[in-house]
Amino acid sequence: LAKTTQPISMDSYEGQEVNITCSHNNIATNDYITWYQQFPSQGPRFIIQGYKTKVTNEVASLFIPADRKSSTLSLPRVSLSDTAVYYCLVKGPGGGNKLTFGTGTQLKVEL
């Protein structure tokens, strides 16, 4: 499983755009990049997944450069309710569907 590195914490204010970057230098050809969100006292929740370029859904955008050694989760116009821990995971189709969660990025949104 590819190792990921992301900031331990980030602070932002309501209405701002937040970008969380994840480094995954040893990503394999078949690996996908997946982000999860975890609110306090809840289980993680899938946010978005991508392989290359850009993916957008109703919650976030995921930007992946051509070399795929990093990825950026972009949250537009955050609100207080976006305060959570965000996990970046990299895994492909081999080796079962076991996931390895790091410590994630604690995002704190203030007024």
Place this chain on the structure above:
Amino acid sequence: NAGVTQTPKFQVLKTGQSMTLQCAQDMNHNSMYWYRQDPGMGLRLIYYSASEGTTDKGEVPNGYNVSRLNKREFSLRLESAAPSQTSVYFCASSEDQGSSGRLYNEQFFGPGTRLTVL
């Protein structure tokens, strides 16, 4: 659909006591998982089950046993609880790898069981 449900929500045990954490999913998923999360840490995989009747160890299996009772249910048992097992336990399920196209890593998590061992 209820998704993934876990019981109990909270539990306090004394050292040496045993208990079983229950998990059920109604999404017809083949794969199910048990994780633990210690304060300020990410999730660590305890055991997982790729299908009914099969189980496999994860990163931290010592002190735990699991049973995949049927396709819906996956239980986690602590035979002799220790203070080091104080944690929040999450159950999750997912479709078979690749069966939903490119969503290889979409796991659905339950609300968790907060366990304290005194």
